[in-house]
Amino acid sequence: MKRILWTISCALAALGIAAAAVVTLNLRGEEPLPATETLQSTPALVQRGEYLARVGNCMACHTTQGGAPFAGGRGIETPFGVVHSSNLTPDKAHGIGAWTSAEFWRAMHHGRSKDGRLLYPAFPYPNYTQVTREDSDAIFAYLQSIPAAADANRPHALRFPYNTQAALGVWRALFFTPGAPRPEATQTAEYNRGAYLVNGLGHCTACHTPRNALGATTDAKAFTGGLIPVQNWYAPALNAAHEAGVKEWKTDDVVALLQTGVAPQGSVLGPMAEVVFRSTQYLSDADARAMAVYLQGLPQQEHKALAAGAAPPANALARGAKVYEQHCAQCHGDQGQGEPGAFPALAGNRAVTLADPTNLVRVVLQGGYLPATAGNPRPHGMPPFQQLLSDEDIAAVTTLVRNSWGNRAPGVGTIEVYRARERRGL
Structure with a gap:
């Protein structure tokens, strides 16, 4: 009996330690929110925020076909069920009209909502965590300037246990760490700007990186290509010449592909066509070139030739x-x-x-x-x-x-x- 009680006590202690670790890891880097709004919006800040929202392709997920811009409600299919995007308009009841810029920054940087709930990574905060506070504030100022829409947020339709905050907390403890831009001292300002856009707002790795069984990506496999869950399109490797690498292209051709969808070496189709249509065609020439320079600078995969199989019948x-x-x-x-x-x-x-x-x-x-x-x-x-x-x-x-x-x-x-x-x- 003593041995059984000892085993149970040890198990409970271990569970308690694990729970405390999960809670601690989910609070990494978070600071108390200011009591009042400190952001002073200006027309220039709103204009910049509109541009950055396009770079992040926010409207694609937060707008339903025929619906009000940014009013949410679009179902995003995942292997774990459907996540519905939220209302980002300044409606106070259903949107973010009652939010502060600090609460919006916390959502972008830490993946936590105004009420403290952990957000699902269908909202790509594992990438957006690298966005600067200044850019987050600009996007918030823009969203506060658009017409409010009283569209209620639709509940997610996720399977158990993925629909629980506990499961999400464990996922985040395992796979999410708040980050920040990390300019490389040996690279040019243009390269570092491209890295910031590609890895942050552009969230290119969200598609072009394979995911594990729990839907997480790893830095070690970034840009190596991956099948987009549920959509069933393959996002080819951006660091391999035999897939979608652009290291040997002229930089101007990479810029053309991002801004127009076509280049002498190829064109975009499928989900990437929507990205160009809604997002990258609006890149400034300087930002498009910066992204091109960064993509051309990615370390390249070794090309493993396909095994020679039998000739087709x-x-x-x-x-x-x-x-x-x-x-x-x-x-x-x-x-x-x-x-x-x-x-x-x-x-x-x-x-x-x-x-x-x-x-x-x-x-x-x-x-x-x-x-x-x-x-x-x-x-x-x-x-x-x-x-x-x-x-x-x-x-x-x-x-x-x-x-x-x-x-x-x-x-x-x-x-x-x-x-x-x-x-x-x-």
Whole structure:
């Protein structure tokens, strides 16, 4: 009996110590909030905040289709359930009209709401924690200046135990540390500005970094590419020339890709097209160039060549050639050469030969649409083929383009096409 009581006592003590550690880790760096508002808003500060809110792409998540800007309510699907974005308008009952700039800063920097609740990292505070207080204040001043919307915040629809503050506290204790910009003394001011934008407001690692089973990223794998949860698009590695690295590009071409969505070496599709449309096309020339310089300076991954597998079956290639001739050659050319300024080349296109063929399959299923930008206001697009082509046809034609005109990559199976359809209900 004494041994049992001793074991129980030890277990309770261990739980108490663990709970205290979780609480302590979740309070790291937090300071008492001032009792009154100290921020003095000015037109210049509001204007700067509007620009920074675009850089952070805040409207994309905090606005529903057809809804009031920043009124929240958009459902963000995660592997753990749906998180609904909050109302950021100055409505006092449902928005942030009753907040202070210090409370807003705490949300950005520490991931904690006005009432003290821990926020879910679908709001990318693991990145926003690097945003400066000055920039946070500017964004707050801008949000306080927009029309108020009385849209009530929708409750999240997360599964147990992910819907509990206790589970979120443990996650944060394991994976979140409040941060700050860390300029590199050996780099230029332009490079450091780019690092600040890419890693902070731009939160590029949120998509371009793989996540573990609990949805967390690690600095050690930053920019190495990752499948975007639920959306089922692969965000390619930004530090690998065979994926989406831009180290060998002209800096002006990287700037063009960020601001217009197109460059001589490639164009953006899928979720990145929305990022360019809503966010990066509005970058100042100086900031776009700074981001380009930083991205070009990323340490590069070693290219591990794909294992040479068996050649695709002749019947699959023949079927793919027939589909290509009927539906693809008119735009992409008989030799996959494309048409400069209109339709991308498939020959030598690294997006076609990615080890993970998810994006290629999704483009064929859903179509490919470039963002309409000031620098490319009327882009060409590719129609969807999900209702016209069978899984076998799509597997055959994607296998063909991955193994023609000098391209070499593993073939695509019908099961991969089926999964791409099912994951988004196509």
